[in-house]
Amino acid sequence: MAVTLPLLPAKTPTAKTSISLFPENPKTLILEQCKTIRDLNEIHAHLIKTRLLLKPKVAENLLESAAILLPTSMDYAVSIFRQIDEPDSPAYNIMIRGFTLKQSPHEAILLFKEMHENSVQPDEFTFPCILKVCSRLQALSEGEQIHALIMKCGFGSHGFVKNTLIHMYANCGEVEVARRVFDEMSERNVRTWNSMFAGYTKSGNWEEVVKLFHEMLELDIRFDEVTLVSVLTACGRLADLELGEWINRYVEEKGLKGNPTLITSLVDMYAKCGQVDTARRLFDQMDRRDVVAWSAMISGYSQASRCREALDLFHEMQKANIDPNEITMVSILSSCAVLGALETGKWVHFFIKKKRMKLTVTLGTALMDFYAKCGSVESSIEVFGKMPVKNVLSWTVLIQGLASNGQGKKALEYFYLMLEKNVEPNDVTFIGVLSACSHAGLVDEGRDLFVSMSRDFGIEPRIEHYGCMVDILGRAGLIEEAFQFIKNMPIQPNAVIWRTLLASCKVHKNVEIGEESLKQLIILEPTHSGDYILLSNIYASVGRWEDALKVRGEMKEKGIKKTPGCSLIELDGVIHEFFAEDNVHSQSEEIYNAIEDMMKQIKSAGYVPNTAEARLDAEEDDKESSVSHHSEKLAIAFGLIKSPPGTTIRITKNLRVCTDCHNATKLVSKVFNREIVVRDRTRFHHFKEGSCSCNDYW
Structure with missing residues (x-):
């Protein structure tokens, strides 16, 4: 099919693109000196005129310049490609790469299908290109078909192809298949190992990352800095400080501290392992700190509940003119939520709007949680309404926020709306729903929902759900029923269960069951000051001052100090x-x-x-x-x-x-x-x- 080329108005040739001395092999001229579509158009016209365009290599150079090197010339590349009578695999490869780079993966898939239908034989470069597309689209079915074609075409042992197969399967959630491909390889270079590390990282299988690294060390396989970044990430998630420190020593010995990505991973690892001060020292020593480094350190403070320091560092980040990313915003909102810092969090929300940051599920849910934990539940509902995509966590945070702010009935309304929207609740959702019943005094509703968990949703109650039921009964003054409920639990009650009952005994001045609760708590957590204080306050509330002082005396003898308000x-x-x-x-x-x-x-x-x-x-x-x-x-x-x-x-x-x-x-x-x-x-x-x-x- 003939396509009219978008020829531009003639202009005086520049020195760079002068075609008076057009070389016999124009590759350098095309690939290095074509800076604009106008330059490309001029050379294209000359190639047509001289019939050099009929030479496949020349046509491919022109195609590469249009499809890959120039930023906005993909339509031009398509027009060139469609004028080639019988494009071979290199031409198809260039177009597939171009569509992939220009964020048009669906067009790349369709072009590969056309290539196959036209009986154009793929080469070793075709398969990595199209597998990357399948990986990006998480198109597992297409990826599996391409894998079969790879075996049929005899590229099953090609290392570069295998690496991309590993990456494709891992990115599509089939990390076990990726591992089988990995294990079948007779020769594996560091890129192969890194593809497998990336797969385990993508799936959050941190134990396998560490296990694979130890296997790599035992086999004396050379690893690189990319490997270490993956392993440090796993160390942080597993709190494997020993391995993380071994890598830190290796980095120092090999003089790798100039790699900011590697040092940022070390900062993140130490922070997640609870060594926040060590992380801060490394952070302060960095010559260049990008948004990832700042976010890692701020996140470390936030996760360690050192929220004031997180906010202080965020202010330093602003002074350094580093624009925060989504991870930064989520950490800061979490810190504001813990501190109840509504005004600071509102400013963060304003900043998100000003920068037109996408309200993703993660960021939107963090905003909702922040507002709810600052008592601004209407703002939390407003954010929820504006989120383009919501998941079960978003609904759960909203329900929990309403429950903790005394709007139990409204929390249940949203729970039933969630079911209408066909969003399946999880075990955490039911903790929020049962808490709503507890705070609103909805005893019958709480009983029904507790039964519904396993009957209608197949969710076996955890210790937290039993705790919610004890709270529902205890707050309603049904102390004896709550006590019997604990005794009949199919799992061993923990300290939180007994403490919940003890708190209800304090509210309703039930001395006898309060005393029994403390006996159980002393067995489970003998040094928790709040338990002794609760029983002491129960005694005080009924005028038994001597017994109240006796409990305080026991605390003093055992060296238990009261947590100050x-x-x-x-x-x-x-x-x-x-x-x-x-x-x-x-x-x-x-x-x-x-x-x-x-x-x-x-x-x-x-x-x-x-x-x-x-x-x-x-x-x-x-x-x-x-x-x-x-x-x-x-x-x-x-x-x-x-x-x-x-x-x-x-x-x-x-x-x-x-x-x-x-x-x-x-x-x-x-x-x-x-x-x-x-x-x-x-x-x-x-x-x-x-x-x-x-x-x-x-």
């Missing part, structure tokens, strides 16, 4: 930290004056201090002062004097909110006309106009 508040992008009864803040005097005024005003509105929540070693006259100086009250007072009237105050606390602080905060929200959002260890409390979203059920 700590509350965080973010103002103007700065996170302030408060501990109960501390005075280390630079504005402590002003804060304590504000506390005194705050307590005076809420007393006028009906607040009565619950001195049972005071320190047991406090004198009777000091008990009221002790409860008024709990960490969340200090943070709230600071928020009242440092934020504009009417703005929401957001607090993050490391322990469960005590009854006295809960009652006081309800009245603060009413008296000072403020919405106050407190995230404690288990859930969110949204205080507004004298009431709480938990309906006093926490």
Whole structure:
């Protein structure tokens, strides 16, 4: 079929493309001196005129320039290709490579099919090209057919072809088939081994990466820096610090520290193995740090729960004018979520929009989780609505966010909508759904869903699901039923199960089962301070002060220290930290004056201090002062004097909110006309106009 060529207006030939002295072999002129389509067009016209285009090698040079070397000339390449009477395999190879490079893999597949239909014999370069296309498209069926053709054409032993086969199978999720191809090879070079490492890395089979590397060492096979990057990634995922440090020593001995990719992998490995300070030293020694290096270090801080340092390093990254990538954003959002740093996280969201970053499932879900953990559940729902693609994790995060923010019924609505959309829930989804029932007091719904897990979805309950059921029953005051439920569990209850029951005993003042719970906990985790505190508080709540002091005395004898209450508040992008009864803040005097005024005003509105929540070693006259100086009250007072009237105050606390602080905060929200959002260890409390979203059920 004749195709009209897009000839451009004539121009005066430049020195580079002057055709007056056109060489007999124009390869250099075509491949090296054609910088634009105009240059190519001029040479093309001359080749037609001189009939040099009839020579296959000359035509292939022209084709290569159009299809591969010039950025926007693929249509031109197609027009050249279609004018060749009987294109051979090199011509097809060039076009397949061109379509692959220009992000048109489907066209490459169709061209290979045409090549086969026209009985053009593939060569050793054809198969690697088309297998790369199958790998990119994850076209396993086509890849298998091509594998059969490879064997038929006699290229089954060709190393380059085999390497690409390994890569194709691994990228299509058939890593075991890739390994069979690998094992069948009589000769394997370092590229072959690296293809197999890449396959295991792609499938997340980290144990096999390490195992394969040890096999490589035993066989005394030479490895390169690409190999080490794969193995270091596996070391990080497996927390294999010993092998990671061996590689670090090798890197130092061989003088490979100039390779930024390798050093970044070392930073990532140390960070994931919990050696964050070692990772930071390596990071600081790097001459060049790209976005991957910054992201690895920030991610390391985030995963080690050193969230403030993650944010500090992110600010340094901005000063260095390094644009963050998706991994950076996910790590920073995770840190903001832990710290309750809403304003910083909002800025990150604004940055994502400004840079027009694609709202992938991973990034979108991280944003949802951040908003939910900062108590801004409506923003979480908004992000969910804007995500173009959602998976089971996205739905689960939304359900968990609604549950922890006191919107249990809405969480269940989304769960049933998820089922309508044919998204199959997993075991983590059911943890969120059962938590929703727990926080909303939906006992019957919780029982039904617990049974539905295995009956309708084939999900066997794990210890976490049993824990949710204990929580559902315990929060509802069904302490005896929860106790019997634990005794009848088909799996051994762990410390979390008994601790959940103990917490419910504290709320409902059940001394007998509370005592039994602590006995079990002492067997499982004898040094957990919170368990002793809970039983001590149960005794105090029913007036058994001697028993309460006795429990505290046991703690002292065993050297068990109480975890101090700590509350965080973010103002103007700065996170302030408060501990109960501390005075280390630079504005402590002003804060304590504000506390005194705050307590005076809420007393006028009906607040009565619950001195049972005071320190047991406090004198009777000091008990009221002790409860008024709990960490969340200090943070709230600071928020009242440092934020504009009417703005929401957001607090993050490391322990469960005590009854006295809960009652006081309800009245603060009413008296000072403020919405106050407190995230404690288990859930969110949204205080507004004298009431709480938990309906006093926490």
